[in-house]
Amino acid sequence: MSPITRTLRFGLEPRALLAATWARFDAARFRIRTATHLRRWGLAYAAALAGALWFHNHYALGLNATHSLPGTLYLIERGAPPQRGEHVAFRWAGGGPYPAGVTFIKVLAGQPGDTVTREDATFVVAGTAVGQAKPTSRRGEPLEPGPTGTLPEGRYFVFAPHPDSLDSRYALTGWIAREQIIGRARAIF
Numbered sequence: 006m007s008p009i010t011r012t013l014r015f016g017l018e019p020r021a022l023l024a025a026t027w028a029r030f031d032a033a034r035f036r037i038r039t040a041t042h043l044r045r046w047g048l049a050y051a052a053a054l055a056g057a058l059w060f061h062n063h064y065a066l067g068l069n070a071t072h073s074l075p076g077t078l079y080l081i082e083r084g085a086p087p088q089r090g091e092h093v094a095f096r097w098a099g100g101g102p103y104p105a106g107v108t109f110i111k112v113l114a115g116q117p118g119d120t121v122t123r124e125d126a127t128f129v130v131a132g133t134a135v136g137q138a139k140p141t142s143r144r145g146e147p148l149e150p151g152p153t154g155t156l157p158e159g160r161y162f163v164f165a166p167h168p169d170s171l172d173s174r175y176a177l178t179g180w181i182a183r184e185q186i187i188g189r190a191r192a193i194f
Contacts, residue, residue, distance in 0.1 A: 062083070063082070063083055064080060064081060064082060064083060065080075065081040065083060065094070065108075065187065065188075066078065066079070066080065066081065067079040067080075067081050067094050067108050067110050067190055068108075069110055071167075071169075071170075072167055072169075073111070073165035073166075073167040073169070073170040073171075073172075074092070074110060074111075074112075074165050074166075074167070074192075075192065076192030076193070076194065077192075077194060078192070078193045078194055079092065079094065079110050079190040079191060079192055079193060080190070080191050080193055081094040081108075081110075081187055081188050081189070081190045082188045082189045082190075082191070083187060083188045084188050085188045085189040086186075086188075086189070087113045087186070087188070087189040087190075088113065089113055089114065089115075089116060089131075090112065090113065090114075091112070091113055091189055091190075092110055092111070092112060092113075092189065092190040092191065092192070093110070093111060093112070093113045093161070093163060093181075093186060093188075093189065093190060094108055094109070094110050094186070094187040094188055094189075094190040095108070095109055095111075095163070095181050095185040095186045095187055096108060096109075096185045096187065097109050097185075098182075098185060100177055101171065101177045108187065109163075110190045111163035111164060111165050111170070111172050111173075112163065112164055112165060112166070113161055113162075113163055114130045114131075114133070114135050114162045114163060114164050114173075115130040115131060115156050115161060115162030115173075115180075116156065116161060117156050117157060117158045117159065117160060117161075118155065118156060119131040119155070119156050119162065120132075120154070120155050120156075121151075121152070121153050121154060121155075121156060121162055121173075121180075122153055123138070123150060123153050126138050126139070126140075126150075128151070128153075128164075128173075128174050130162050130164075135162075135164045135174075136164055136166065136168070136170075136172075136174055137168070137174075138150045138151070138174040138175060139168065139169075142169075143169055148175050148176075148177070149175065149176035149177070150174065150175065150176065151173050151174050151175050151176050151178065151179055151180070152176065152179055152180060156180060159182060159183040159184075160180040160181065160182060160183075161173075161180060161181045161182075161183070161186070162180055162181075163178070163181050
């Protein structure tokens, strides 16, 4: 029977159990075993840490928690400027059902200089219809249509093909500022 099992069997309190375990701790043996382990595996740990830091500086992972896009997990290439039709990851400015700073992933439809128009409820970006704006959300809350006009420098129109997507078709999202963009996103699965 192990000392821990024997201790629990005889009904010692958790504090007494901790004291009994600490009393058996051999600091010199621990130092020797730790030093031996680090000599053997230290380079592997350093390489893993360097790899993790490099990944963090160049990439991020994004999770699409809604059905607005077909993918669930996205690899975000930090700082890579997305082109029209590619997925873009950006930080939500705040408002509505989401707090500021949440990562959103949408499709980049409009770039600076493109014209955004609205014909009834249908938004047209650079001559291509991207979707219709709904008057109310799924919860019945009123939705204001997003801005129209020529996208100024540093502003982008984003959307997702899902009819319930919260994107630039609505004033709550509006046009995305360049400073909000994290980078290009690619679906992993």
